[in-house]
Amino acid sequence: MSILKSSCPEGCLSIFAEGLANVRILPSDKITFPTPVADDPLPVHVFGADQAAVGDLEDPPGLYRFFFRVAGKAMLADLDLEPDGTLSFNSLLEGEGAELFDQVFKAVAEFATTADDDFAISIIEVPALYEIALRLRGKKADFVFEVLRRGEAGEGKAVPYIQYVAELSDDASRSYIFADDAQGPTVPKNDGPVR
Secondary structure, eight states: OEEEOOOOOTTHHHHHHHHHHHTTOOGGGTEEOOSTTTTOOEEEEEOOHHHHHTTOOOOOOSEEEEEEEETTEEEEEEEEEOTTSOEEEEEEEESHHHHHHHHHHHHHHHHHHHSSSEEEEEEEEEGGGTEEEEEEEESSOEEEEEEEETTEEOOOOOEEHHHHHHHHHHHHHHSGGGOTTOOOSOOOOOOOSOO
8 A cells, every 4th residue: 555654743854954954965965865755754763672671662752764865875864852842953874874774665665565554654773682673553554674683684574563572572581681690790809909
């Protein structure tokens, strides 16, 4: 069916344009938006390993991410959502990190045209597990396409959301963060000054 456009908080396009201008990227630099949602940013939900371990992946977005190209180079820009609801330009990334999303967006677009559902896209990130995924929320079912899976490029295939959460939860609970012997580095005993 189709990919639904996400709603960007008020003023996000002007904050994005201002942020690009501050790093000397101007509208005349031939900016294109090669994603299924064109120039709409995607909401990004950032979770801790503790949330992933219990399958708690339902927090509101903490930022919005634009995907674009300047003179053929893949780039992304993050706008932080502040506690008062305003947005601020945070960062700009180009190169391999931005390129990882290209193949996944192609797979998502292909999947969406053949699926019998409409989808809204958002991003799930679990930094402690080196995990980034695109979540497709459908009216009938939800799916995930991993961009980065435990630090490696994702496979670019649709995984049912429930299966993804179960696997992520298992990986998080087995990670070093929750290991029984995770006591941190050994600190030598301090006996005071040597005499």
